[in-house]
Amino acid sequence: MENVLSILFCLSLFYVSVTSRVKAYVTVLRVQGVILSVLLILPFVYHFSIFGIILPATLLIVKVYLIPRYINKVILDLDIKRRIEPTIQQMVFLPIVIASMIIIFFAANMLSGFTELDVIPFASGFSAIVVGIYIIMFRKKLIVHVCGFLILENGIFLFGTAVASELPMMIELGTLLDIFVVVFIMGIALNRISSTFEGFEVSHLGRLKD
């Protein structure tokens, strides 16, 4: 089941590589949030405990409801145009993503030879980290950069479930809170940037140089 969900997660990465609409990014964030929540609930299906539900429930609220809603609000408030303004075309971007994923999956398969790990969630998580970085590198709009950052964070989360991390719940909740606040502050900053620079693109941020 983990593998199926991880593959769904990878498909969401392909979608994000070809879409040219900002809203689609937000939808993908929602889908990824649902996938991660289901992944976290899975161990509790057979032996249910209220305590174990807290983390997936919080994740669902933060990653599927609060953050996407907030980003949508920023998009509406600032009247950001629908297109993502890439620096390279999707038809170039997609092969780069696919090639990177192939390399990651092969590498993960090789690494699993000497350490026991779940290859598919591990590689999917790592792919999301890489795709997140690509999105930040090859897109002009700052709001898309925020989405790229969140995809990277989702990747880390999936990666974390793959390596069966032993982080206590309190700390997991702390990380979720931190990420939410980061996005919140980024949203406020974007608001200010749009009124100060009259634009939302990275090209506006070039004043600080040596």
Next chain:
Amino acid sequence: MFGLFIFILLPILIAGFCYFVKDLRIQFSVSLLIAILHLSLAFSVFLGLYHIQLPTFFSLDSLSKLFILILSNVYFWVVLVSYSYLKKPLMRKAEEGKKYYFALINFYLAANSAAMLSNHFGMFWVASEATTLSVAPLIYFYRNEESLEAMWKYLFLVSIGIAFAFIGILLLTLSAKGTSLEGEQLFFWQFIRKAKELNPVWLKASFIFIFVGLSTKIGIAPMHSGDIDATSNAPSPIAALMSGSLRLTALVGVMRIFQIIQPTSSFEFAKMLLIIGALLSLFVAFVFMFKVNNFKRMLAYSSVEHLGLITLGLGIGGLAFVGAIYHAIYNSMAKIILFLMAGNIHNHYETREVDKVRSVLNTIPKTGWLFLIGYFAISGIPPFGIFFSEIKIFEGVLFSEKPYLLLFVMFFLLFIFINIGKNIFAMLYKKGNSDSHLTRYEKFDMTHFVAIVLLVILTVLSISSPEILYKNIINITKDFGVIL
């Protein structure tokens, strides 16, 4: 619980209090009270006069005892000058920023204390991300385009850096697979005790991710750019806070993983990585000092240089390690002096450009002289502490397996010294075109008082070299398995 309350919970409560109480004077008084309490507790814990019990996820060892004292010390002086700083005429532009200033620095204190005291990688991560969140709005204090851009870049770069550090932490868990640590919590001490069992490949990968990720916060090249923009555009007390304590908080994270890796076969690899990062930082500072024309940016590059020196000391080991710890203490104090004086110059001339600041010694002589002495202190001129710590680092490098590195280090430092000196002397002595209308009487204010006290502390500390400090540093070297 008392320790946790004073170090972390009380600053959070006061942050909330400052958010709701709008009177700046009350905010300042309460924050100063907390700073004094924090400093007294950190000091008595350091001297061994008081033993505190901390709950799970937090503990005190020699390293955290010293570093929390550094944090407390820097924070205290910064709070002390904050009120008079916020009342300066130029600050009218930043009315909105002032409202949240004290709330945010209290939150900053809580987050940094939590990161320094944490004994669990997860807790460290959460706390150090919180430090970024507390400092980012402070960078945007002036509410202008530059500060907005600096805040955005800092927030974004450091968040990604911290995300990388998180990958590093996950890889550390992976390195424990199949060992007796599997399924255990990520407590530092457990990993340090059983480090030899860890899988070396994953451990190396973990070190790379944690070091590179936290470099964005420490300001180690090539990940230093966000940090430079932030430090140079933040208000001077915040820049002092960042250079003096925030960078060290991130360094603690790197030191923890370095401590884990120390007894393993990957140790040499980690040392090499630290040395490469350090040399790159010195190189970057060396190159940019030739072209930098903004004196606050110049000081930010100086921070890159000094954190580079500290990292070099840690990487080389032996006597250089001891020097690096001393250097962290002295650098934190010298940076407060320099940034506060730079802030005074910025307020007076209303520019940060070296070319537009002329004959400071005539127009604002107190600031000018203290800036000059601060420059001597940071450049390692005796009797200030940095001279002694740098000598230790150099000696350590000279007697290490890589003595040739000293040649590069000395070369970089010489040119950095010359270039900073050139800029500072131009600012202080060179006659400008319109000096006359700038000339006015300079009042002796809190920043001057703080600078003088810190210069005295820097001198006394280095000449007297207190036994308790030396012992603590020797304990740190023992914890790190450093052979002297």
